[in-house]
Amino acid sequence: MQPAEEGAVQPKRVTPETRGRDWPVAALAAAGLAISTYLTATKLAGGTLLFCETGTGCDIVQASRYAVFLGAPTAAWGATLYAAVLVLALTGLAPRRWLGAFVLAVAAVAFSAYMTWLSLFELRAVCPWCLVDAGIAVALLVVLLVRRPAARGRRAATRPARLVGIGLLTALVTVVFAAGVFTAGAPSGDAGYQEALARHLKASGAIFYGAFW
Numbered sequence: 001m002q003p004a005e006e007g008a009v010q011p012k013r014v015t016p017e018t019r020g021r022d023w024p025v026a027a028l029a030a031a032g033l034a035i036s037t038y039l040t041a042t043k044l045a046g047g048t049l050l051f052c053e054t055g056t057g058c059d060i061v062q063a064s065r066y067a068v069f070l071g072a073p074t075a076a077w078g079a080t081l082y083a084a085v086l087v088l089a090l091t092g093l094a095p096r097r098w099l100g101a102f103v104l105a106v107a108a109v110a111f112s113a114y115m116t117w118l119s120l121f122e123l124r125a126v127c128p129w130c131l132v133d134a135g136i137a138v139a140l141l142v143v144l145l146v147r148r149p150a151a152r153g154r155r156a157a158t159r160p161a162r163l164v165g166i167g168l169l170t171a172l173v174t175v176v177f178a179a180g181v182f183t184a185g186a187p188s189g190d191a192g193y194q195e196a197l198a199r200h201l202k203a204s205g206a207i208f209y210g211a212f213w
Helices: 024-043 057-064 074-091 094-119 128-146 159-185 190-205
Strands: none
Touching: 024 057, 024 128, 057 128, 074 094, 074 190, 094 128, 128 159, 159 190
16 A cells, blocks of 8 residues: 555544534424524513414413413423524534433423323313424434434443433423422312413403393
8 A cells, every 4th residue: 555645635534423513403403493482482572473363272372371481481491492402413413412412302302292281181272383393393303313323332322222211211300390390389170271261361451241140
């Protein structure tokens, strides 16, 4: 073999720690960030979501106590999560950063599933925007799994067996924590639906006309 000529440009060696930007993951994270930011802005402004008529499920969900989590709009936490995944994807999803994005995506899917359950069975309302946001979270998790870095070594955190354990633990902690926050001081019975409806009627300026005989 002939020695390499002096001054010749050597090809850059790509290692697991030098992976480039992950555009599919970044695109999904950006979409989730955009929707969550819009939901947050609408909640703070007290407005009505596009393509959702007044009095529909969107208004009931947005007016419910579930629209606020730890003192901030629930959607704002989603925006923060998507922003973090976006930064990781643009930085390059090396194994450790990929694992961080995976944990965030699992948390997003678990939280979205829990919120969807509350919306359907407690508030008895459907928010299309929330469902779209949840769909993005699921798509993000699927794309991350498809683009999982190769596991190197028996102790690699990206091995399927370890990912199952990490994913289940993350989902469990997310749902239990969210349930604990929402359960504190929660009204009983149908009060949750009635509370959301009352807040919606107040925000929309509805006036009750009636007579007592």
